[in-house]
Amino acid sequence: MPKYMTKQRKTLLVYLSQHADEKLSARQIEAALSGEGISISAVYRNLSELEKEGRIRRVNQNGSREVFYQYSDSEHCKERLHLSCEKCGKTFHMNMDSTRLLERDLALHDEFVIDKTSTVLYGVCGECRVKK
Amino acid sequence: MPKYMTKQRKTLLVYLSQHADEKLSARQIEAALSGEGISISAVYRNLSELEKEGRIRRVNQNGSREVFYQYSDSEHCKERLHLSCEKCGKTFHMNMDSTRLLERDLALHDEFVIDKTSTVLYGVCGECRVKK
DNA sequence: CTAGTTGCAAAGAGTTTGCATGGCG
């Protein structure tokens, strides 16, 4: 639904695509782009547009009120579950086999149809597990 | 850490235990107990205590800023993943076998250790699927 | 009694909105 490609919108898109699959808050984005000249309201408005277009997802953690935005254009994103590391904050894609298996299991045993676009599994990734 | 069992705390506990595994916002709780005389700040303070004690979990949906509280004293809650229906809002416990299987799969293929207490799977439950 | 709790109102934090100005096409 955006009609014009403004300087601000371009700046935002470039930034987001360079940070794909990272969880970013509106403030973080504004701060990162403070040199480029974009107001916090333009950030919010553009993020909303992008969300409606499905180019971005909103996520949050653990019942906190903090909202993060995450650029996810890749094909993977629609067919796999997302894993989010509680230590480093990075996002991973669950492997296809496990995703499919879980879907089948849930449908079969729990009569539950999982919504892959809004589900995120939280835990600790391999790298952080070792580091600890 | 609470020391006194005040009228307000008792009211809240009774209400929560009668609505176990429902997602309730602070406002909803306040509204439901408006006849009993409990202020919104007492609601918040007591919910925080209960959360620290682990008798309650905070959850939210789909990257929204809305926070819900959920009383969950049962044993199930610690060893199984939670399923949340996007239609009716009810919470279910995933069956043990699938929970275990998923845990193993994730550890094996994705080197990811899932955090069962903060993960919620979203989707549509059997009942709502039929109703539709 | 007396420390923990409450209620109220004020302060915060994050997000949205109204409106005049500016800039994309």
Next chain:
DNA sequence: CGCCATGCAAACTCTTTGCAACTAG
């Protein structure tokens, strides 16, 4: 040139906090 989008500040919503009054043990 005509809308759409921006920036600013004010409005909103949910939650937290300070403080005097109250109350459970």
